[in-house]
Amino acid sequence: MSQNVFAPWDDPAEKPLIRFQNVTKRFGEFVAIDDLTLDIFEREFFALLGPSGCGKTTMMRMLAGFETATEGRIELAGQDIGHVPPNERAVNMMFQSYALFPHLSVWENIAFGLKRARQGKQEIEARVDEMLKLVRLEKFASRKPHQISGGQRQRVALARSLAKAPKLLLLDEPLGALDKKLRQDTQFELMDIQETTGTTFVIVTHDQEEAMTVASRVAVMDEGRIIQVATPSAIYEHPNSVYVADFIGDVNIIEGKASASGHEEYTLDWADGQRPITATSQKPFSDGQTAHLAIRPEKIRISSDAPTDAPNALQGKVLDIAYLGNLSTYHVELPGGQVIKAQTANTRRIARRDITWEDPVWISWSATAGVMLEQ
Structure with missing residues (x-):
């Protein structure tokens, strides 16, 4: 899905499919969702x-109708669904356990909801065949769930959830039970299926890589509140807080006192006896204000010699090296004790490391490499 073309959230004329308006959910004294307002649009993979x-499953259960909001209003396609029972909502939910019927075949599992809705025999047959084709399980129609793999069971559960053509499909940690390789393959399958059907998908996950891979937009939550909603690239490159920067991917956070040094340019005093750091920010900071500079490890260069052209260069020594096959992450300790991660791509086979443990090194980055954050 091209995010340049698909951005209904930027179009003021677009009406959202789902609206949370000042929704609070309490369980006794505990506030699970805290005054939450959010719009989700049709065809989104959210x-x-x-x-x-943090409240993500509670939000999903309220959409499905298994929980009722204590305060506020939840709309689906313009209708207040607060008092609509789960079976009357155009919403389906796919659970982590898949909840397939073990005694029914794949075909019968997919047909189950259609039969309960008393659809005609031919209609059911056509729809189940369409769903089997969609999830590429035509050859497995007569097998029972225990005769197919975990990844295939996951696709049966998906086909069953989509059979009744819901407006909205909720996926609660749907890939949690799969191994890493299968999980990655299935993420792309999910994206293809979502695009083919045009159904709005809302996925709950604590796996940031998964959210960044599949979603059109991501809502990062903490303690019942949404901290930031944006496209995956915007959340990664322009987090709005240290919490989001830290939650998504690897990051270095350097805290210091800001002083303006030019148009949208600042210096950060961050450690005694160390040269100030140069950084840019479109958001204004006042002189002496505390700022947190968030820099991704892949934006930091590491070298044996002092760089001549970098506005920010610090000397340290290599404390640790994590070799991840395609990447190496160097943990570099600075004189004040702070550890900074720098990442390099392993484009050549490692026969002999240029830089190894305990080596003195220089790390450097440009003025625009980091994001200045207030908190």
């Missing part, structure tokens, strides 16, 4: 991302 207990 990810709710956050640590365990």
